[in-house]
Amino acid sequence: MAFFALHYPDRAALPSYLLTDAGASLKGDWLVESGLRPGVDFGYTYGPLSLVLGRATYGVLGRTATAHLFIVAVLSLFAFVGLARCLIRLEGGWTALVLALVLTQPLVSSFGFNLTYGAEAALLLHALAFHLEGRRRWALVLAVLAALVKPSMGLLYTALLVLWILKHAKGAREAWRQLWPGLLAGLSGLLVCVAVLGGMGTFRTALPLVGVVHYSARASSWTRLIESLVAPPGVNFRYYLGTLAGFWLAASVLLILGVLRPRVIRGGVQGDTRFEVALTCAALHVAFATLFFGPWLNYLGLLLVGVLCAVEVRSARGALVMLVLVGSKALAVGAVGAWRERAPMPDRMGTWARPEEVRELEEVVRVADGRPVLFVTTGYPEGLVPGALATRSWFLVPGVLFPSEQEAIARQVRAAPVVVVPAAPMLDGLSREPWLEPSLAGHRAAFRGRMVDVLVMEGGTPSP
Known part of the structure; x- marks a missing residue:
């Protein structure tokens, strides 16, 4: 959790709670406590389980920056345990370890914005770990819960897991044995959400109704991808080396090549579970980039697992290590600067200003x-x-x-x-x-x- 401590003043920055995402996380809980229904009385783009998580945690710890970041720390730890489970299963060697350790910094930085990002990432990474172990039904349980936290990547992963389960099942009875835990998890999660948010509030946030309207009101996913990550106006080659954009682009290309040309990139075959997970991660990654591109740091863990499944060539992995080390420097420098520039404000919800x-x-x-x-x-x-x-x-x-x-x-x-x-x-x-x-x-x-x-x-x- 060293990176969490490093980024604490920046994640506790007063403007984040007064004007933007971190404050919105607290505000959402306040709105629910006030009796308002998400998706009915106020627009809300995430899933109902995010608000239930907020009620369960802010209700006990209070709505402050200190409480918020404590919850984020717990969710981050849960996510990193899931990533570690994937690494153990993949046995990726020192390159995998370095990539995972360095990428925990941007993940921690991104998770601090709200509870949704950390909860979704944790559920998806543990689902991928179960998937790698061949335990698809438990992966399905967590993917369904991730969909209730944020109805985007979790929904797609749920659909893909259902397809994989049906593909591998030897009959209807085995398919049902694999599918019913996910169905039970979804129904149980929905019932909990209905008890807290009401039926209509749960229904309208469990489906990406507001999210679709929100994305349609913005530029297209391709436009956002290009203008905010691939080729922002006014950048040169230093941008790709000085930020994680270079790593994201290189890893994306290698992931796609790894699933399209597995014998060239991996030297392996297409029939094993690792390739199945690689193909799943590639499908999720492409869908994110082309359909609902947004805060891309949240899904670096998913991208990393996909690359480690699809790419075994040492030189390719070594290049990714160099890119992630160089690209992470700016984040670390900014975090150190926040320690010098900001001071704690106990009377302002524990923010740093x-x-x-x-x-x-x-x-x-x-x-x-x-x-x-x-x-x-x-x-x-x-x-x-x-x-x-x-x-x-x-x-x-x-x-x-x-x-x-x-x-x-x-x-x-x-x-x-x-x-x-x-x-x-x-x-x-x-x-x-x-x-x-x-x-x-x-x-x-x-x-x-x-x-x-x-x-x-x-x-x-x-x-x-």
Whole structure:
């Protein structure tokens, strides 16, 4: 867990809890506790089991950055045990060990954003370990649970496992013996979710309904893949060596070659379980890249297992080791810098903040001068700023907010004497959204910072 300690100040950064993902994880639990239903009263792109996990853990430990990161640490440990199980089964030698150890750094960094990423990765990696052992029915159990945590990769893996089970089964009775534990796990998980979230909330989040709308509101998966990873504007060859993009691209090519030309890349045959897992990982990886590309660091463990199954040529693995060592340097340097730049804030949910971020929050209080302050941000300002008002929505991005949520936020803004929105360097464009901009017409900027902008009502009268 050395990498977790290294990245702690960065994962506990105040803006993450005030404006973005980590705060949204806490906010989702607050919304459920308040009696709101995901997928019905507020848009939510993850699965129902994520919110149930939040209720079970935040309900005991509290909604703070400290509690959040403790839960993330436990989930990360569970995920790394799953990855270790895969390595033991694969007997990949020193290259596999180095790759796995170094990749725990970006995985830890990514898992810190919310509980969903760590829980999904842990379930998928343990499922792959069972798959490698030939215990497909137990892999199916975990894949089904992963689908209830996040209805994307887990759903696809569940479908692939069902196909593999049917392929290997010698009859209907054996197929049923392999399939029923997964069916039971799914039904049990759904019943637990219904007890916490209600029937409609569970149904609408167990299927990727909001997620599909969200992705359709953004650029295509191919466009996101190219512009954010493969060839971002203005980069040169140093980008591919100085970040993990080079490793991701090289590993992706080797994985595809490994399943298309197994005798060339592996020197093996196509009929063993390792090749089956390699083919499964390749299918999942291609689907992720082409259908629902997003935070790609989350699935580095899956990519690594696939490559270790598909590629046995020492020179290829050695090249990946060099790429991952060089590409991970920037992450480590940034984490070390966070220790120098940030300081713990016990009175701000245990977050870590830079001095200028603290000054911006103080400026919000000064401008408000005792008046109610409405934070129109993704995050959990209610826990960070005493007396703060906030939206009753989870994530303020296109495709996630329902029209009813947009109307409710617009009404809140028109009535609020002081409104705080993310500053352009943080989350550009929210205040210019067509559904929000007219409601801000009656406010003027009283303060513009690097983290937030503070707008006050002109004339002191709410807009109609």
